[in-house]
Amino acid sequence: MHTPYSIDKSSIDKNDVILTGDRATGRLHLGHYSGSLSQRLALQGQCAQTILVADMQGLTDNGHQPGHVATHILGLVADYLAVGLDPDKVTICQQSQLPALAELTMFYSNLVSYTRLVRNPTVKHEINDKQFGQQVPVGFLTYPISQAADITAFGANLVPVGDDQLPMIEQTNDIVRKFNHVVGEPVLRECRALTSKASRLPGVDGKSKMSNSLGNAIYLSDDNDTIRDAVRSMYTDPQHLRVSDPGRVEGNVVFTYLDAFHPDAQHVAELKAHYQRGGLGDMTVKNVLTDSLVSLISPIRERRKALMNAPDHLLDVLKDGQQKASIQTNQTCQNVKRSLGLLVG
Amino acid sequence: MHTPYSIDKSSIDKNDVILTGDRATGRLHLGHYSGSLSQRLALQGQCAQTILVADMQGLTDNGHQPGHVATHILGLVADYLAVGLDPDKVTICQQSQLPALAELTMFYSNLVSYTRLVRNPTVKHEINDKQFGQQVPVGFLTYPISQAADITAFGANLVPVGDDQLPMIEQTNDIVRKFNHVVGEPVLRECRALTSKASRLPGVDGKSKMSNSLGNAIYLSDDNDTIRDAVRSMYTDPQHLRVSDPGRVEGNVVFTYLDAFHPDAQHVAELKAHYQRGGLGDMTVKNVLTDSLVSLISPIRERRKALMNAPDHLLDVLKDGQQKASIQTNQTCQNVKRSLGLLVG
Numbered sequence: 001m002h003t004p005y006s007i008d009k010s011s012i013d014k015n016d017v018i019l020t021g022d023r024a025t026g027r028l029h030l031g032h033y034s035g036s037l038s039q040r041l042a043l044q045g046q047c048a049q050t051i052l053v054a055d056m057q058g059l060t061d062n063g064h065q066p067g068h069v070a071t072h073i074l075g076l077v078a079d080y081l082a083v084g085l086d087p088d089k090v091t092i093c094q095q096s097q098l099p100a101l102a103e104l105t106m107f108y109s110n111l112v113s114y115t116r117l118v119r120n121p122t123v124k125h126e127i128n129d130k131q132f133g134q135q136v137p138v139g140f141l142t143y144p145i146s147q148a149a150d151i152t153a154f155g156a157n158l159v160p161v162g163d164d165q166l167p168m169i170e171q172t173n174d175i176v177r178k179f180n181h182v183v184g185e186p187v188l189r190e191c192r193a194l195t196s197k198a199s200r201l202p203g204v205d206g207k208s209k210m211s212n213s214l215g216n217a218i219y220l221s222d223d224n225d226t227i228r229d230a231v232r233s234m235y236t237d238p239q240h241l242r243v244s245d246p247g248r249v250e251g252n253v254v255f256t257y258l259d260a261f262h263p264d265a266q267h268v269a270e271l272k273a274h275y276q277r278g279g280l281g282d283m284t285v286k287n288v289l290t291d292s293l294v295s296l297i298s299p300i301r302e303r304r305k306a307l308m309n310a311p312d313h314l315l316d317v318l319k320d321g322q323q324k325a326s327i328q329t330n331q332t333c334q335n336v337k338r339s340l341g342l343l344v345g
Numbered sequence: 346m347h348t349p350y351s352i353d354k355s356s357i358d359k360n361d362v363i364l365t366g367d368r369a370t371g372r373l374h375l376g377h378y379s380g381s382l383s384q385r386l387a388l389q390g391q392c393a394q395t396i397l398v399a400d401m402q403g404l405t406d407n408g409h410q411p412g413h414v415a416t417h418i419l420g421l422v423a424d425y426l427a428v429g430l431d432p433d434k435v436t437i438c439q440q441s442q443l444p445a446l447a448e449l450t451m452f453y454s455n456l457v458s459y460t461r462l463v464r465n466p467t468v469k470h471e472i473n474d475k476q477f478g479q480q481v482p483v484g485f486l487t488y489p490i491s492q493a494a495d496i497t498a499f500g501a502n503l504v505p506v507g508d509d510q511l512p513m514i515e516q517t518n519d520i521v522r523k524f525n526h527v528v529g530e531p532v533l534r535e536c537r538a539l540t541s542k543a544s545r546l547p548g549v550d551g552k553s554k555m556s557n558s559l560g561n562a563i564y565l566s567d568d569n570d571t572i573r574d575a576v577r578s579m580y581t582d583p584q585h586l587r588v589s590d591p592g593r594v595e596g597n598v599v600f601t602y603l604d605a606f607h608p609d610a611q612h613v614a615e616l617k618a619h620y621q622r623g624g625l626g627d628m629t630v631k632n633v634l635t636d637s638l639v640s641l642i643s644p645i646r647e648r649r650k651a652l653m654n655a656p657d658h659l660l661d662v663l664k665d666g667q668q669k670a671s672i673q674t675n676q677t678c679q680n681v682k683r684s685l686g687l688l689v690g
Contacts, residue, residue, distance in 0.1 A: 055687055056451055063455030064527055070686025096687045099444035106401055106447045106491070109484035110408030117483055138462055138487055139454035145483065146451070182409055315690050341415025342400055342441045345660050 012046045012158075018194070019156035021052030021095070024072045025062065028079040029217035030293075031201040031210030034260045037083050039160055039196060040090065050091040050154050050325060051080060053318070056102070057095065057146065060139040061130060075304075077314045079220055082304035093321035095150070100326075100333035104149035105142075107336055111178045112145055112171075120144055122167045148172040152188045153329040160194040169193045183339035188332075201260060206235030206253050218293065220300045227297060231257075231290045236282045243281040254285050262292045357391045357503075363539070364501035366397030366440070369417040370407065373424040374562035375638075376546040376555030379605045382428050384505055384541060385435065395436040395499050395670060396425060398663070401447070402440065402491065405484040406475060420649075422659045424565055427649035438666035440495070445671075445678035449494035450487075452681055456523045457490055457516075465489055467512045493517040497533045498674040505539040514538045528684035533677075546605060551580030551598050563638065565645045572642060576602075576635045581627050588626040599630050607637045 020040055022028065028037065043049055053076050058069040073094060080092055095101060118124065123144060127136050139146075144167075151159055151172050159169060169191060176188040202208055203216025210217045218230045234254050240247035249255040249272045258268045271288065274280040307314055337343050365385055367373065373382065388394055398421050403414040418439060425437055440446060463469065468489060472481050484491075489512075496504055496517050504514060514536060521533040547553055548561025555562045563575045579599050585592035594600040594617045603613045616633065619625040652659055682688050 059452070059455050059685070061455075066527065066685040066687075070689075073687070073689050094687075094689070096448075096682060099448050102447040102451045103441075103444050106450060106484065107404070109487065110404050110406075110482045112483045113480045114483055114486055115479040134460040135458045137455045138457045138459055138490065139451065141459055142454065142483055142487070182411065319690060337441060340404070340411040342411075342418070342439075344415075344418050344439070345664060 012043060014047050016047040016158050017154060017156045017189075018043060018047060018049040018158045018160065019052065019151050019154050020049070020160050021054045021057075021150070022076055024053050024055040024058040024069050024076055026072060026212035027075055027219045027221050028083075029210055029212075029219045030257075030261070030297075031203075031217065032079075033083065033220060034201045035162075035196060035198060036160060037080075037085075038198075039194075041084055044086060045089045047158075048091075048154075049089070050093065050156070050321075051085065052150060053077060053092065053094045054150075055094060055096045057143055060137060060143050060146075061132075063137055063139065074308065074311055074314050075221075077317055078304045078307040081307055081314070081317065082220065082300045087317045087320060091321045091324050092317055093325040094318050097318075097322045098153070098325055098329045100329035101146070101149050101153055103333050104153055104329075104336060105146045107340070108145050108148055108175045108179070109142065111175055111182070116171075116174070117142065117144065120167050120171055122164060125164070144168050144171045145175070148175045151191050152176060153332045154325070155189045155328070155332065157189055157191050158194045159191050160196065162200065163195060166193055166195075179336075185339060187335050187339045202253055202256060204230050204234050204253060206251070218297075220297055221304050222297060222301065224294050224298060227293050228290050231286050231293065234286065234289075236285075240275075240282065244278050246278040247275045247280070247282075249275055254282070254289050257289055258285075258292065261296055262288070357388060359392050361392040361503050362499060362501045362534075363388060363392060363394040363503045363505065364397065364496050364499050365394070365505050366399045366402075366495070367421055369398050369400040369403040369414050369421055371417060371557035372420055372564045372566050373428075374555055374557070374564045375602075375606070375642075376548075376562065377424075378428065378565060379546045380507075380541060380543060381505060382425075382430075383543075384539075386429055389431060390434045392503075393436075393499075394434070395438065395501070395666075395673075396430065397495060398422060398437065398439045399495075400439060400441045402488055405482060405488050405491075406477075408482055408484065419653065419656055419659050420566075422662055423649045423652040426652055426659070426662065427565065427645045432662045432665060436666045436669050437662055438670040439663050442663075442667045443498070443670055443674050445674035446491070446494050446498055448678050449498055449674075449681060450491045452685070453490050453493055453520045453524070454487065456520055456527070461516075461519070462487065462489065465512050465516055467509060470509070489513055489516045490520070493520045496536050497521060498677045499670070500534045500673070500677065502534055502536045503539045504536050505541065507545065508540060511538055511540075524681075530684060532680050532684045547598055547601060549575050549579050549598060551596070563642075565642060566649050567642060567646065569639050569643060572638050573635050576631050576638065579631065579634075581630075585620075585627065589623050591623040592620045592625070592627075594620055599627070599634050603630075603634055603637065606641055607633070 020036060053073055055069050055073055059066060062068045077092060147168050173190050176190050179188050180186050201210050203210040203214055205216040207214060207216055218227060236252050236254050237248040255272060262268050271285060365381060398418055400414050400418055404411060407413045422437060492513050493516060518535050521535050524533050525531050546555050548555040548559055550561040552559060552561055563572060581597050581599050582593040600617060607613050616630060
């Protein structure tokens with residue numbers, strides 16, 4: 001399998017603990033693949049890694065339509081396995097099945113002021129984006145606290161995030177330091193962001209981000225016709241009207257995707273040169289990209305389909321993951337309760 | 346034992362479920378005794394009743410000093426048993442040992458908007474009282490959601506509250522109705538306030554409320570000298586300067602307490618008449634009250650002391666309570682998760 005993501009593995013230590021995850025609000029797409037999924041694959045087996053199917057977080061802005069979260073839980077697990085994540089090397093578990101995460105959220109809520117919470121630029125930005133205004137659900141407003149619970153519950157010290165998520169790491173470490181200070185012992189572990197140098201994959205429409213809500217995604221579960229149609233609709237160079245015209249490759253989504261997903265960089269370089277000097281039609285390049293994406297996605301899609309058709313294996317993966325994760329998260333929660341003096345028994 | 350509280354027991358049905366509790370932030374005092382404790386005693390055995398040692402809620406405004414909560418957990422249980430609450434008839438349990446309460450809080454947080462939360466007059470008032478301003482801890486701001494979780498987790502339909510707490514019941518029912526509507530089935534039970542006709546016991550200083558934080562309380566664990574000193578300092582009639590003067594009994598805390606705690610109403614009526622016509626000194630009446638309070642409190646205090654000296658029984662009570670309460674609250678939480686579609690297994 002082609003994994004475009006590269007990471008300096010020498011910087012990863014076997015004592016490192018990584019927490020990642022996805023909101024259970026949609027299928028995974030090429031944006032996830034070129035970013036977080038490839039990173040998880042590259043780190044798989046290097047150190048402890050937990051992948052959270054974040055159904056609780058998915059509900060924070062879907063409280064009125066919980067079915068929108070429920071329908072995506074197993075699909076996420078299927079996406080993970082289909083791209084090659086191995087449950088023997090990473091722990092895959094469902095957030096709502098780990099009560100300790102909710103308990104820790106409650107404890108940490110007492111250490112964060114309302115002012116500090118709404119100062120968080122990521123949350124501010126998202127509240128604006130979703131046009132919640134004052135109607136923002138409390139669960140959504142407070143999700144950075146819940147994320148701090150997720151991270152600390154697993155003792156994670158490395159959290160792969162985009163630049164826009166750095167305030168979440170800062171909020172987590174604020175809580176960690178405050179908690180350890182209050183109880184007078186280092187119960188919780190600080191974490192740091194594991195940022196990626198890979199640039200974010202644009203949507204097929206050329207917008208900066210591939211996203212469910214923008215409707216500009218190609219999914220790992222898409223069939224070949226859907227992939228072909230998506231590539232056909234892709235944003236190229238609007239000035240490139242005739243085949244003989246010289247074309248631009250910068251900001252041309254087709255070439256961005258070829259860079260990200262075509263296995264032969266040399267061939268892509270030749271195509272770029274040809275396109276730039278003129279004589280290479282959009283349709284021809286798009287066909288190359290379609291072939292490349294179809295050969296990347298179709299085995300993933302077929303594995304995913306097989307997994308979804310016999311979901312017992314997915315359920316077993318979640319069950320095993322829950323078992324492992326319960327032990328870890330309950331232990332952290334017990335440590336927290338003990339240090340607060342709540343274990344009177 | 347003298348239980349001043351009277352309730353129309355015919356209004357209680359065996360299908361009723363009562364939830365009460367106390368923040369684990371102090372010892373219980375005569376204000377608790379004449380109000381909530383007497384009511385619990387009167388209702389004991391009439392229907393299901395759970396008493397929550399609310400350590401999580403105690404932490405919402407004591408996040409920086411968790412020890413202030415931890416030290417009061419066992420004392421509350423001792424207070425309960427010492428006044429005659431019977432663990433065979435009521436379930437006594439510790440809030441932090443019931444993860445389902447935290448989980449439900451998270452789910453409900455997604456159904457309450459920030460605006461709705463801060464519109465709650467009880468919360469508004471308390472934030473002012475505690476002079477939190479914008480520094481209010483998120484856990485304190487959101488505690489009405491946590492209370493809704495407590496109430497619904499036990500399927501409680503009757504919640505004994507003071508008039509100032511009625512907005513909490515309203516908030517809970519808002520959540521219940523919204524949740525049931527979203528999932529399309531009556532998973533959660535609505536509740537109503539069980540308000541007391543008994544007027545609230547003033548503090549020894551004549552202020553409207555006996556309270557830990559006001560320092561005007563007589564505790565169920567106070568020794569006789571402390572009781573005597575407290576009664577001696579009690580607010581009477583500031584115009585009643587000489588024994589021969591006629592005195593006022595209205596607003597005279599000594600008589601308010603005699604009404605509440607002296608076992609012989611006839612004798613209290615005679616004392617009042619004598620005081621009003623003149624010739625009865627404050628000291629004499631205070632001695633009557635002291636004797637009365639000493640005979641009420643000293644057996645409670647001694648039972649409490651014995652329980653605290655050999656806390657194994659208290660721990661067993663909490664353990665048994667936790668076991669019973671876990672089954673109930675986990676069941677509610679499973680119903681909630683099932684109805685949200687989160688139980689994929």
